[in-house]
Amino acid sequence: MVDGVCSHEIIVNTLPKVLLHDHLDGGLRIDTILDLAEAQGYALLPETDERTLAAWFYQGGSGSLVRYLESFRHTIGVMQTGEALERVGYEAVLDTAADGVVYAEFRFAPTNHTELGLTPEEVVEATLAGLHQGSAETGMFVGLILDAMRERDDSPLVARLASTYSHLGVVGFDLAGSELDVPADRHLVATRMVRGANMGLTIHAGEVDGPHSIWTALQRCGAHRVGHGVHIIDDCKLDGTEIVELGSLATYVRDFRVPLEVCPTSNLHTGDWSASS
Numbered sequence: 697m698v699d700g701v702c703s704h705e706i707i708v709n710t711l712p713k714v715l716l717h718d719h720l721d722g723g724l725r726i727d728t729i730l731d732l733a734e735a736q737g738y739a740l741l742p743e744t745d746e747r748t749l750a751a752w753f754y755q756g757g758s759g760s761l762v763r764y765l766e767s768f769r770h771t772i773g774v775m776q777t778g779e780a781l782e783r784v785g786y787e788a789v790l791d792t793a794a795d796g797v798v799y800a801e802f803r804f805a806p807t808n809h810t811e812l813g814l815t816p817e818e819v820v821e822a823t824l825a826g827l828h829q830g831s832a833e834t835g836m837f838v839g840l841i842l843d844a845m846r847e848r849d850d851s852p853l854v855a856r857l858a859s860t861y862s863h864l865g866v867v868g869f870d871l872a873g874s875e876l877d878v879p880a881d882r883h884l885v886a887t888r889m890v891r892g893a894n895m896g897l898t899i900h901a902g903e904v905d906g907p908h909s910i911w912t913a914l915q916r917c918g919a920h921r922v923g924h925g926v927h928i929i930d931d932c933k934l935d936g937t938e939i940v941e942l943g944s945l946a947t948y949v950r951d952f953r954v955p956l957e958v959c960p961t962s963n964l965h966t967g968d969w970s971a972s973s
Contacts, residue, residue, distance in 0.1 A: 703947050712798045717923055717957035719972065720823070721771045721789055723884035723931040725947045726750045728787060732774035736812070752856055764966045776812040781819060782826035789830025790837060802827065803841035803870050803902040805859060816857055824865050839867035846873035851886035870898030870923065871913075881916040898957065899918055900933055902927040907945050915955065925949075927962055 699923050727745050733741050743749040753767050775781055785802070792800050806819040814822075824840060831838045842858045844851035851871070858869045869890040880887075880899050890897045901913035903924035910928055913919040931943035942950065949956070 700778040701784055709796050711796055713796050715792060715797045716921070716955070717959055718788075718792070718800060718802050719768075720784060720802045721768055721808070723788060723791065724771050724774075724784055725787055725791070726753065728783065729771065729774055732777075732783070735937055736775075736776055736778045736780065738770075760966065762770075764962075765819055772808050773811075775809050776814070778814065778818060779821035781809060781822040782829075784813055785823045785826025786830045787826075789836060793830070793834035794962060797836060799837045801839040801841055801867060803843050805843035805845055805870075805872065807845070807848070807854065807855070807910045816916060817860075820857055820861050820866070822859065823933040827865060831897050838865065840865050841868040841870050841896070841933070842866060842871040843870045846871055846875065846878035846882065846883065848873075849869065850885040852889060855889040855893075858890060858895055862895055864895065866895075868898055870897075871899045871917075872923070873900070875900060875909055880909070880913050885916065885918075896920055898923055900924060902956075903963070907943070910949075911945055914948070919926045921955045921957055922949075924959055924963065926958060927937040928956065939962040 699856065717853055729741070730744065730746060730749065732738070742752050751762065756774070775784055777888045788802055789800070804823070808821075809819045812817060820840075820842070827838045827840060830836070840859075840861075842854050844854040855869055858866050869886070871883055871887075880901060887897060887899075897919050898921040899913035899917055899919040900923035901919070902910040902922060906927050907930050908923055910925055913922055927945050928949060929939075931946040932939045933941035933943075947952070
């Protein structure tokens with residue numbers, strides 16, 4: 697506070713916020729990564745000094761989705777034990793609450809965390825334990841979304857997991873992964889299972905692919921929300937930076953109030969969107 701006036705940062709931090717799109721394996725503390733790597737014998741980190749590792753993980757200037765996603769190989773690599781998953785879940789809640797978030801939905805792909813012998817069920821249970829502990833300490837409401845990867849064929853398994861643990865804090869199912877290579881409607885069995893269980897369904901679409909990907913997520917798969925969805929702009933007519941006309945899909949999204957989980961910082965970091973857009 698300067699001369700009785702709160703800074704912009706303080707005001708933003710204290711505003712109650714809702715977080716709907718946050719990848720659990722995308723926000724680990726650097727010291728936690730180093731601790732978990734040592735505990736699990738993970739020797740593939742690009743750096744072992746905390747400061748240089750932090751610099752490596754910061755992908756703000758890379759402009760490359762491939763480079764951006766490379767960091768997930770290492771965070772997933774150190775999240776292969778129950779203790780690690782519980783710690784990451786717990787710390788995620790603490791860090792998010794410190795940013796003024798009052799409701800958060802974290803997401804991850806449980807089948808990414810079975811390399812050291814955990815079952816998918818054990819992965820989910822350990823993660824939920826950490827989230828619940830953090831929620832109890834902070835008072836923040838927390839939900840967990842289970843991701844299935846588009847390029848794999850285990851989406852029905854993940855859908856069953858989501859339904860099984862819905863009474864313990866799993867609030868939804870998501871399709872993530874290679875949007876360009878694998879259309880969402882290749883996973884109709886899983887998406888029908890999720891909707892049949894009356895669970896929330898969100899699908900990554902329109903992040904790197906065009907409006908047809910969003911259409912498939914909504915009209916073929918029945919998604920309730922769309923992850924990213926920034927390429928809905930390609931279904932709009934612009935006059936400079938002003939939208940002057942909506943296409944049929946953009947009109948549908950507006951009229952049916954479909955939430956787009958827009959992640960501007962992520963899209964800037966990956967080079968899919970420019971700061972001048």
